[in-house]
Amino acid sequence: MSVTPEQLWQTRYGLPPEHTPPAALAALLAHRSVRAYRSAPIAATIVADALAAAQSASTSSNLQAWSVIAVRERERLQRLAALAGDQEHVAQAPLLLVWLADWSRLRRMGASAQQPTDGIDYLEAYTLAVIDATLAAQNAAIALEAQGLGIVYIGGLRNQPEAVAEELALPSDCFAVFGMCVGYPASAGDIKPRLPQSLILHQEQYQVRADEGAQIADYDQRMRAFQSYQGRSDRPWSSIALHRMRDAAALTGRHLLRQALTRLGFRLL
Ligand SMILES: Cc1cc2nc3c(=O)[nH]c(=O)nc-3n(C[C@H](O)[C@H](O)[C@H](O)COP(=O)(O)O)c2cc1C
The missing domain is CATH 3.40.109.10 (NADH Oxidase)
Known part of the structure; x- marks a missing residue:
């Protein structure tokens, strides 16, 4: 049986959607x-x-x-x-x-x-x-x-x-x-987890959320579980992301x- 958009959403965000995503999205969510x-x-x-x-x-x-x-x-x-x-x-x-x-x-x-x-x-x-x-x-x-x-x-x-x-x-x-x-x-x-929509979507104007750090820490946990399932580094996503952009040398040319x-x-x- 093929995976439903709800299941794909859950894998992407670690939480089920609060609505039913259209079936046409399944291929996109499955990337x-x-x-x-x-x-x-x-x-x-x-x-x-x-x-x-x-x-x-x-x-x-x-x-x-x-x-x-x-x-x-x-x-x-x-x-x-x-x-x-x-x-x-x-x-x-x-x-x-x-x-x-x-x-x-x-x-x-x-x-x-x-x-x-x-x-x-x-x-x-x-x-x-x-x-x-x-x-x-x-x-x-x-x-x-x-x-x-x-x-x-x-x-x-x-x-x-x-x-x-x-x-x-x-x-x-x-x-x-x-x-x-x-x-x-x-x-x-x-399927690799992504940051929560609450950190990506702003309404009308950009607003830095008070709980941004907590939400990133939560994403680090989800990514840690994903990486250990894959048998890869358990370094937090935030540390990998910061390392990737730390200086000119990190840009590999x-x-x-x-x-x-x-x-x-x-x-x-
Ligand atoms: C513009 C761009 C360049 C990328 N370059 C590489 C690359 O050189 N080597 C690689 O293995 N993956 C590369 N990726 C893949 C990303 O690492 C990958 O999309 C990201 O980790 C999210 O994983 P996912 O695509 O499985 O969801 C690139 C992705 C984008 C969008």
């Missing part, structure tokens, strides 16, 4: 990152469907300032895995989709029409393209999961953006925002992102 895959190949039609979902996402001013590269060659996957901080699941994935913030197409259109494209030089344009690529990727993720595939995003591709750009032959004005490993899950996987982006053609004015 978990998948890092081990069966060797089964992924049909081209599945990729086409995922791309149609991706291209159906909203896109700022319909500019569609993104592209995606499907990587399947094992040696290239291994090189990208190394660049992403030796992530073995990247080397093993049947498919890696690399989502690009891509202004190169509009630059080419401008050059061919002999029209200026100076707007691309602003931080706003970079932000727009990253948002567009991200919305597209998440739509694809939902489409792939609906077809029984598993995914995991790979932000590690930003550790060395220029080497990734070279590996993928990216033109100027093009940046790999993240990768996405895709494959049929080798095991069911576990990404503290140099601005300089790398400039060399990739983004002026970020």
